[in-house]
Every structure is written in structure tokens, then in C-alpha cells.
Amino acid sequence: MTAERTEIEREIRAYVLREFLPGEGPEVLDRAPGLMSGGILDSLSILSLVDFLEERYGVELKAHELDVGNLDTIEDIADLVRGKLGDAKSEGA
Numbered sequence: 001m002t003a004e005r006t007e008i009e010r011e012i013r014a015y016v017l018r019e020f021l022p023g024e025g026p027e028v029l030d031r032a033p034g035l036m037s038g039g040i041l042d043s044l045s046i047l048s049l050v051d052f053l054e055e056r057y058g059v060e061l062k063a064h065e066l067d068v069g070n071l072d073t074i075e076d077i078a079d080l081v082r083g084k085l086g087d088a089k090s091e092g093a
Contacts (some may be wrong), residue, residue, distance in 0.1 A: 008057075015052055016074065020045050026071040034072035041071060053077070059084035 008048070013029060020040055021028055032038040041049065050061050059081060070080045 001020075008081055009074050011056065011080075012053075012077050013074050015049070019048060019052075029074060034068070035074075035077075036068045036072045037073070046071065053081055055080050057085060 013026065014086065016029065016035065017024060017026060029035075032040060036046075046066055054060060061080070061084070065080065069093045070076055
């Protein structure tokens with residue numbers, strides 16, 4: 001696992017815990033079946049998460065990307081962000 005991926009996952013994990021699971025320990029995310037499939041993220045919390053990701057990482061997420069395949073785990077979200085960051089680097093080249 002790269003340092004960039006670890007840092008992105010750490011920041012996303014901290015955000016999810018702070019905003020959507022206040023008072024819970026990080027182990028709750030390890031036990032959860034999934035953020036969307038487990039009911040942690042609903043439509044309003046997804047909008048909040050998207051706003052955080054776009055502001056923090058300077059990426060733009062499209063509506064078709066906001067599904068269980070991209071947002072169900074911290075790792076899925078980090079992969080989506082990393083892919084967007086890679087796209088941005090490719091466009092700037």
C-alpha cells in the first residue's frame with residue numbers, strides 16, 4: 001500500500017467517523033458490512049461526503065460514480081479519489 005493511498009484512506013476514515021459515527025471507535029468501520037449497504041451512508045450523508053472529497057482533493061465526482069461500487073468501503077472511496085487524481089494528472093500532462 002502506498003503512502004498516498006494510506007493517507008487518503010486515513011483522512012476519509014477520520015471524516016466518516018467524525019461526521020457520521022460520532023463517538024464510535026474506528027473498529028465499527030471494520031465490523032460494518034459496508035458504508036452504503038450497511039446504512040451508514042444515506043443520500044444526505046453521501047452529498048456531504050462528496051463535498052468533502054471534492055474540496056479536500058480537488059476532484060469532481062459525477063452522479064453516476066456515486067454508487068455502492070465506489071462508496072461502500074473506505075478503500076473503494078480512496079480508490080475512486082486516487083483514480084480521479086490520476087485523471088487530473090493525465091489531463092495536465
